[in-house]
Amino acid sequence: MPRPALNVQSKSLILPHPLPLDSGEALEGVSIAYETYGELAPDKGNAILLCHALTGDQFVASEHPVTGKPGWWERMVGPGKPIDTDRFHVICANVIGSCMGSTGPASDAPDGKPYAMRFPVLTIRDMVRGLVGLLDALEIEQLHTVVGGSMGGMQALSLAANFPERAARILAIATTARHSAQNIAFHEVGRQAIMADPNWAEGDYYASGKTPDAGLAVARMAAHITYLSEAGLTDKFGRRLQDRAEKTFGFDADFQVESYLRYQGSGFTRRFDANSYLYITRAMDYFDLAEEHGGLLANAFAGTTARFCLISFDSDWLYPTAESRHVVHALNAAGAPVSFVELSAPFGHDSFLLDVPELDRVVKGFIE
């Protein structure tokens, strides 16, 4: 069914200049695939850039072309919604390194074959460079707001630090300015699971017809646990059995939580490229905004004139409130205007994607 009120457009463009990367390499002919929602004002002052999370994509408020599922933030983005597409022109681009149309390891290299592991290792700042390249191409000098949750929040903070003139407001949700040892550890488990899958074949699986689904599913399962809270898992599943009255004394998914995780793992493999998972988790693990700026996070924000809003969730143990508070302290030290709220929600890290009415109010209030 068409959704004329959303005025959604799926677009793609190729950046006209090579993209310099933190590794020292440069990426040529970079494609950026993106969606827009709502009209861009004549003065281009109403553009909001949404930055997606690790396994997210540009399909914020439109049906996913692979899964057919609704967009990942339909509850937040649309006509009359907290990010109101009747007022704002919302842009969301697939990050480079990903697999939904922007250049990534599955894309063809200049030799006509997929990059695979020849793709350069990226950083969050490199992803932001790609997004700024898109803004340049669209001739949007300053965003009304940049918004992101989780890895999207890292991009929002990185954009504020590295391209301070490009956004008037920064809204960073359930995120961190650096990946912790525990964050890195969980990602490394996922990478090892993928690379242990013989179908991974050192990353050269695109022509084989055999993708490392088993490894990618395990990676997704491990990560998925970190997105939920212990209490949320107990509420949702507890020790309830899956479609059976008794334990089977076997290795099928007796418990609902097992069945759920297996479903999450296998579903993910149908929409995501395993090499993209390697590259994007690596970028997140490399992320340390202070390190990029002389070791002091406040330095990262020295040049900013933007207003900031940080939101954390009390049940988020992946990027707990202390990480947001750390950013807030740095912004205070840099003299930047910042508001901060810790919301109470039972869903763990995933709270930013779920039904948390207070989140809607804070988002709407900040971008007014």
Added chain:
Amino acid sequence: MPRPALNVQSKSLILPHPLPLDSGEALEGVSIAYETYGELAPDKGNAILLCHALTGDQFVASEHPVTGKPGWWERMVGPGKPIDTDRFHVICANVIGSCMGSTGPASDAPDGKPYAMRFPVLTIRDMVRGLVGLLDALEIEQLHTVVGGSMGGMQALSLAANFPERAARILAIATTARHSAQNIAFHEVGRQAIMADPNWAEGDYYASGKTPDAGLAVARMAAHITYLSEAGLTDKFGRRLQDRAEKTFGFDADFQVESYLRYQGSGFTRRFDANSYLYITRAMDYFDLAEEHGGLLANAFAGTTARFCLISFDSDWLYPTAESRHVVHALNAAGAPVSFVELSAPFGHDSFLLDVPELDRVVKGFIE
């Protein structure tokens, strides 16, 4: 070097009767491999049974025959130590289902071939039945104390509930009376990692010479994260790099925490059987002491005359203090004498194995 003061003896026996299992099956010709330390008193009143954790074994205070490393609780068990082998006769047996000499999936079935996945799915109570079979064979009617941490604590609680006359004191450390949804979820990730490894071959890998090391290593890595606290990982590794000054922009183990996890994973595969990992994690996931006793945990302890001590650690997020408190409340409701202490230690779940002097004092005090 001999350690005469320890008076360690490595033994093995075959239970004379078939072992009935919760699944309804029975296991015949069950071998129990065990170590003892210290002299058994003529009245047999000084026997302490130590129950080991998921990946532990009977080598509590003697060199591990595969790794050559010291026993896993040498700091706790020995002459003059908190569990003093000059006074107590300490027994530690490899649980059934494991792989260090007691009957498990790698053992030969009656047809002369390894059980592999024909091995029956066990429960914690089945493991305890095996241990009680050992006590019967040793003609030890009542233990002075049964002690266990983690899965060992589950066995201690199960023994108290199901064989209340067999122990005068129950010391359960860093444990729980039921596996939570999150506990099950992490184990399921590990099992899926093993079963995704083509070398697993539906469990029939013993004759192939190819073991599912990659999958087992991933399982171990995921589990290992749950044994440590976030703060402990940050203190130990933070974002420090491994033997390099700069990030490599590649997928080697740039970070110390990655290198550490890989080491933990690969080391584990040299001493542990993947099928045993499947069976033992399944037993832990099935563990719900209340469920076995009409749904009310207090009922599990209705027949007990033992004294209990529960110890938790404030940084343990695998079996957090609330789980121990839940057991304490049930013991209170059952009228059982119980002491409970939450210790402060930075090492997460692994605190029970590490240098926590207050733990030594509590253990020593309880078994006096």
